[in-house]
Amino acid sequence: xxxxxxxxxxxxxxxxxxxxxxxxxxxxxxxxxxxxxxxxxxxxxxxxxxxxxxxxxxxxxxxxxxxxxxxxxxxxxxxxxxxxxxxxxxxxxxxxxxxxxxxxxxxxxxxxxxxxxxxxxxxxxxxxxxxxxxxxxxxxxxxxxxxxxxxxxxxxxxxxxxxxxxxxxxxxxxxxxxxxxxxxxxxxxxxxxxxxxxxxxxxxxxxxxxxxxxxxxxxxxxxxxxxxxxxxxxxxxxxxxxxxxxxxxxxxxxxxxxxxxxxxxxxxxxxxxxxxxxxxxxxxxxxxxxxxxxxxxxxxxxxxxxxxxxxxxxxxxxxxxxxxxxxxxxxxxxxxxxxxxxxxxxxxxxxxxxxxxxxxxxxx
Ligand code: SF4
Numbered sequence: 001x002x003x004x005x006x007x008x009x010x011x012x013x014x015x016x017x018x019x020x021x022x023x024x025x026x027x028x029x030x031x032x033x034x035x036x037x038x039x040x041x042x043x044x045x046x047x048x049x050x051x052x053x054x055x056x057x058x059x060x061x062x063x064x065x066x067x068x069x070x071x072x073x074x075x076x077x078x079x080x081x082x083x084x085x086x087x088x089x090x091x092x093x094x095x096x097x098x099x100x101x102x103x104x105x106x107x108x109x110x111x112x113x114x115x116x117x118x119x120x121x122x123x124x125x126x127x128x129x130x131x132x133x134x135x136x137x138x139x140x141x142x143x144x145x146x147x148x149x150x151x152x153x154x155x156x157x158x159x160x161x162x163x164x165x166x167x168x169x170x171x172x173x174x175x176x177x178x179x180x181x182x183x184x185x186x187x188x189x190x191x192x193x194x195x196x197x198x199x200x201x202x203x204x205x206x207x208x209x210x211x212x213x214x215x216x217x218x219x220x221x222x223x224x225x226x227x228x229x230x231x232x233x234x235x236x237x238x239x240x241x242x243x244x245x246x247x248x249x250x251x252x253x254x255x256x257x258x259x260x261x262x263x264x265x266x267x268x269x270x271x272x273x274x275x276x277x278x279x280x281x282x283x284x285x286x287x288x289x290x291x292x293x294x295x296x297x298x299x300x301x302x303x304x305x306x307x308x309x310x311x312x313x314x315x316x317x318x319x320x321x322x323x324x325x326x327x328x329x330x331x332x333x334x335x336x337x338x339x340x341x342x343x344x345x346x347x348x349x350x351x352x353x354x355x356x357x358x359x360x361x362x363x364x
Contacts, residue, residue: 007220016225034191035062035348057320064346072096079109117149124161147265172282199254275315312341
């Protein structure tokens with residue numbers, strides 16, 4: 001398949017791994033923002049092939065992992081009120097305060113696992129006597145489809161459809177990480193799919209203000225090795241730039257049609273990040289004009305959940321301060337079958353990635 005198989009080519013990937021070894025002269029810490037990149041690094045054994053000097057830090061780019069417990073509690077409350085809750089499959093096992101969506105379903109709730117928010121509009125059309133809520137979780141990448149679902153529902157005159165919004169944005173999270181007093185990150189791999197939608201403009205002021213190189217990077221082994229090489233090269237040459245390794249997909253201005261749809265429906269707001277806390281201007285909420293489609297406003301559901309009461313150190317992992325195996329529960333009390341925290345649930349979570357693929361990563 002064009003643009004896929006060649007980026008999984010072992011020999012081509014090894015060329016960049018060799019270049020990294022030849023270029024690096026001192027220790028560097030590079031954070032990959034995206035959970036998909038974390039899985040790519042772990043699944044393909046790239047962490048083990050990097051020279052000792054290059055340490056990858058796994059960032060908060062897994063939307064399931066950073067969705068606050070309070071929103072899961074709200075979704076459970078809505079199910080208990082008789083709402084049809086629609087969600088992507090990876091959200092349904094994430095622990096809330098007392099139960100997950102799957103446990104709420106076992107208790108009699110109506111949960112539909114869907115592949116697209118547009119399917120939830122269909123569910124609303126077919127169930128005019130029931131309220132239907134789509135759990136709109138994700139980074140900038142999923143925002144256009146969620147926005148479109150609202151536009152479709154409005155056009156059809158559906159009054160029984162709404163979104164429970166948990167949209168988070170990457171650039172404010174990067175700034176929050178860089179502002180942390182213990183932050184020791186030297187460079188970032190930017191999330192390629194997020195930049196495919198939103199473009200690269202937001203990253204130039206971050207690179208400039210914090211003097212940190214940013215390389216927008218894809219997800220295949222060759223992408224990751226090349227992105228790390230470009231970051232190491234910048235660091236060794238004392239350059240601070242925003243570079244684009246993923247130029248076959250990402251344009252500097254992003255996808256202008258998708259941005260237009262997002263801006264029609266959503267506005268920037270503060271968001272709570274699980275394990276990190278509130279970050280100003282770090283998410284989307286529905287604009288006032290679409291308040292009728294906002295489940296939080298429509299149903300007045302609230303949660304006073306306190307995060308991380310279980311002893312899960314997801315916050316430190318998501319900020320890159322600790323590795324999954326440094327958690328005392330890793331692989332013992334906390335496994336994908338019985339997760340204590342969200343990073344062990346999602347396929348993009350760092351804890352799950354280490355659990356599934358990292359027989360010998362414990363040294364990294
Ligand atoms: S191993 Fe489990 S308890 Fe520990 S940080 Fe990861 S998700 Fe939380």
